[in-house]
Amino acid sequence: MTGQIKETSMLYKRLNFSVSTLRKLNKSLKHSLRIPSKEIKKLQWDEALSHKNVFIVNGKQVAMNPQDGMSYIKETLKPFYAISRSKEKRQEDIETKGKYKYKIKKIIKEEAGNPVADYLEDLIERNDHIDPLQVAEDFNGFDLSRKAQKLKSVQNYIDLHNGIIQIEKPLDGRKTVIQEAFFKFPMHNQVDLSADFYISGIQDFYSKYFPDYKVLLTVYHGDELEAKGNKKVGDHPHIFIDCKNQRTGEYDLTEHQALLANKVIESIDFFKEYNPVNTKSQTYEESQIIGEALQELFYQHINDKFKNENIPIVASRVETTQESLELRKKLRLESKKAKEDRAFNLYTLREEQLAETTKKLENTQQEVKQAVVQKSKLEQMIDRKNSQILEQTEKLEQIEKTSKNRIDLLSNEYDEQKRKLDNIIAQEKIAKETVRVLEKKKTELEKTITAELEKHNKAIKALNAQIVNESPLVS
Template identity: 30%
Template sequence: MTMRNCTLFYSFANYGLNKKGRRTGKATLIHSLRLKEQLELKQKYLNKSHELMRTKNEINVEWDSSLSHANLLDTPCGMVPLDTFTQAQRQQLLLDVVEPPLLSTVNTSDFGKIKSRAKYKLSDWIKNDSFCDAGIAFIKEILASEDVVNVQHSIYQFNLFDMKRKSQRTEQLVSYINAHNTLIDKPKTLNFTNFQEVLFKIPIVNGIGTDIVSGKEMMQTMKEFIVHFYPDYPIKLMLLHDDERLAHENTGAHVHAFISGQNALTGKYDLRIAQIKKVNEFLFKRDGMSATLFSETGRLNYEQAGDVAKHMQEMFYEFVNEHLFHPKNINAAFHPESVRKSEKRKQMRKEAKLAKRDRPFNYHTRLLEDVDSLEIKAKKLDDKISQREKVVDDLESKAAYLSENCETLIIKRDALEQQCIKQEAAFQQNQRRHSKKIRLEQEVDERLSTKRKEEKKLDESILLKQQKHTELDSAIAEKQSILDRLSVMATQALYPIQKMLEHMNNRLILKGRAGAAEFMQHIIKAFSADLPTELRKTLIKITNNTGDTELENALTRKDSQINDSFDM
């Protein structure tokens, strides 16, 4: 069986120990943990314009709160709904991720300065003062040590050397050792990564829903990937978001994992270097001796850093294919290089840095797309009405062929003028059909112009043809009766449906806000016995597709009442 190809979205972001990293890391965790109270406040990470303009409605548009039960949180007891955690518990989870253990940025900075000053003085002393070789070797050994140094033992040995200003230099040595021992399990710089956020998503365009790959399977695969490649860097937090979609969809679920930047064995904040090493292992295993490896010091230029990220994606694709996709007959593959370098791809990379509410593609735009789909369905209904109008035109042509006289042409002209006036009034109420109205007006004007020219030519022969067409009067009257009924049917079918679709569209836009109920009453009022049974059923189906259960039930009840009244 042929594999089904798809793409993945795998990305990661590092958040440093410094003030900026802690602020931005807190911002992403507030969103991931759905901390609504903090989202509604004017957070420090927002710029001035956001502080002034951010509202509850703007926050709610980031996800559908009615789907929050589908969000999951990975715990030692298994994967549980995020809704089972209170806002206070979620706040504690945020602090557990953002706050590095046993670390005070103020104290770390102070001890770092003390250590640097003491090291400079000791080094300068060795360089400029005459001192025995054993004493110099002793000082250098302490300066080079990366382990805890015994203060009392070092003081004892240091006092064995003969030197000037011994008490002053002993004090410098003690200051260095105390600062060194204090910082032994602390990062050398606050620019090191405190934690890393990893995102795993199957893009909606692939059409792979949770019925094929469940959210729990995605979370389990993400966990296995991290444990396999980075076992010494604990997963601080992992969540599944399944509320950034439309209610009738089952795609768009994605996993957020937050990995500690500190090695649990060594205490060093070296996740970035560990990932470079894993990339080198991956490349050597794949390409052998011809592999181009990266410096494991962590010093990479911009292009090299981008290549490392690309190879990390390749590692993830291979792992997901082997452990999740291939057993389901799915194969994850990268886009062709031409697509990866396209302007659209560049734009997507820029948008990835924006908050979700600022991206052109988010939960809010998905709602707008759903409204557009309803408009497409409405247009299809218009097309059906247009087909009926075409049937009317065909019948009119046959009547014109049978009559071929001035009276028939005059009646036809009047009918077309009345039809034009009614269509114009209906089309003015719907701006989305403005262009269609203009085209219809132009077509009607052209047809009227043609009919008037034909009328002028026929005026000269009216008197001669009146005597010849007496026998056709009854046939003409019958056909005209058919035309009148069809014209009335088309007009009556078109106008109520246009009004109801307009009210349904307005209600969908105002769903959950004031004004929606008023539009519902308009819809129910227009849903009357004057509508044919087929059109009433069609409108109920359209309401079902919008997901408006309240309106669908109301229309269904009224349809039953109408049908019961017909049966009596």
């Protein structure tokens, strides 16, 4: 790394969504997928910069319009809306599972004597959650015909089996099912990085620390501008994680994040005054501590990425206000008290929420004033654009009229030339037929002349012979 190193602060944040907060998740997905909504402010992004956005679904970059986005949201949320399925649907799954079980028994019969047969026998006898990733890994070690086709049948059986178990063990409506995360550099730092850096930065973080959880969606937003001008700021990625552990089938991402946070608390001096957090369920302040610990890891992750890619930037934690220092101090002290003695109880939480709401209201009122001014400017700009469009339309109409006249003339000329060409082609066809007939007559005439000539020669020869015979001998 050469040259002067730029220092910047950075924000990393998580948002947890449960079955009971699907409306909030729906709203967040709409924002991320740039789907217009009455609830979303129109000035949150610039449509003219929409080509800079990147959408990655299930690991593949895709084009995204509002219709595609709504379809994706519907398919993503459908399993959670239908979390309490009917007995009929459960019975249907059991019957389908039975069909795949029959297919697996046929595989067992075909592969008799092969270790895979015993493996599958044990698998269809299990009543607990089956790890589909482990089964796929195990299958790689078996030697059998049509392996991919047979593995597909086994995977379908596992999906139905695990789904039936999940229905029999209802999901807690408060359990986090999807987690959203994003990171962003403050606007005033003017950090300009590629979309690939942002996307790989957040994806690699989750891949490194939480590999057993599927990335549902990654979005890069490059369409946000500074409110007062055209500076390219506000670029950032969002990532949506399926909190269902692919190996255990449990929605336990937040528990694993709590375990990871405790490791950070034990190993980093900054957190030495913190107590370990509860890994099964967290209080409000414990959730904040987990967020701080994960942010610490994310700072390290991004700085390693800067270093590895020779980017002269370093992200440093900056305590911007005395208020943030006091809040952290309270969190450390409160985490050591009994729950009933903590200041961060429901009452004080509501007070904080009220103060926050009041502040948001004031900010909103200021935004409304700015929006009114912006609206006036936009209306003036629209009027100018409309005038320009009208002028251009009139020019285009004149060009269109002139072009139509020219096209008509060319069309008439084309028709005349085509008629002449058709006539020439017809005459050529007649001439070719005449030549063919004359050639045929010529050939026949040549044959007649040859025959007559041969007859003539024979007659002359015969006559000469007669003359010789009839002439008197000369003595």
